[in-house]
Amino acid sequence: MAVSPLAGFNNLSIPSGKQQTKFAGQSVRAIPIRVLTVGKKRSQGVQLIVDEYMKKLKHYCSVDDVRIKSNPRNARDVVAQIEHEDMAVMGHIRPDEWVVMLDERGHDVGSEQMASLIGDAGNKGASSLLFCIGGPYGHGRQLRERANISVKLSSLVLNHEIAVVVLIEQLYRAWTILKGQNYHH
Numbered sequence: 001m002a003v004s005p006l007a008g009f010n011n012l013s014i015p016s017g018k019q020q021t022k023f024a025g026q027s028v029r030a031i032p033i034r035v036l037t038v039g040k041k042r043s044q045g046v047q048l049i050v051d052e053y054m055k056k057l058k059h060y061c062s063v064d065d066v067r068i069k070s071n072p073r074n075a076r077d078v079v080a081q082i083e084h085e086d087m088a089v090m091g092h093i094r095p096d097e098w099v100v101m102l103d104e105r106g107h108d109v110g111s112e113q114m115a116s117l118i119g120d121a122g123n124k125g126a127s128s129l130l131f132c133i134g135g136p137y138g139h140g141r142q143l144r145e146r147a148n149i150s151v152k153l154s155s156l157v158l159n160h161e162i163a164v165v166v167l168i169e170q171l172y173r174a175w176t177i178l179k180g181q182n183y184h185h
């Protein structure tokens with residue numbers, strides 16, 4: 001029987017407050033992480049930082065940087081642009097992948113909770129974990145329906161380039177937390 005992609009996150013607990021991850025001292029299955037961003041060409045400075053953290057993250061799991069051009073069909077109105085970007089994003093999602101949508105209105109998670117989220121995805125059967133950063137006007141309807149969870153990185157609205165930098169550092173931080181390494185204080 002096929003396992004619903006929602007099966008794990010239905011049970012995902014996001015504990016409140018700063019606390020140790022429930023995976024401290026336990027082994028975690030290292031599933032691939034894919035970071036999908038919708039946007040224009042990245043600036044060199046942002047790309048350097050993303051590359052640096054991707055390299056660090058690759059010590060723990062495989063990582064893919066999936067890029068989608070914003071407004072891929074040169075739509076003239078915002079609604080059509082969001083829909084075209086949404087379709088392009090959906091085309092990259094794998095059926096048994098757990099999808100984390102980054103959104104300014106999402107769950108407010110701390111770094112330990114992000115570590116638990118990665119641990120849960122690995123240990124509850126997801127084949128890979130996809131983190132989605134939207135285009136200039138945010139995510140479309142299909143992705144919102146498909147996402148297993150929506151997470152905020154800050155109460156501030158971030159440009160997609162800043163969002164990917166914050167996200168990738170947090171993914172690295174999360175793995176150091178899972179491994180009990182001396183990076184997160």
Ligand SMILES: C[S@@+](CC[C@H](N)C(=O)[O-])C[C@H]1O[C@@H](n2cnc3c(N)ncnc32)[C@H](O)[C@@H]1O
Pocket residue numbers: 101102103104105132133134135136137138139151152153154155156157158159160163
């Ligand atoms: C320029 S923002 C889009 C802002 C738009 N107002 C919206 O409704 O999403 C581009 C993308 O960056 C990400 N992003 C921006 N601020 C964020 C935040 N505080 N937390 C999580 N993701 C954020 C989201 O994925 C968003 O779709």
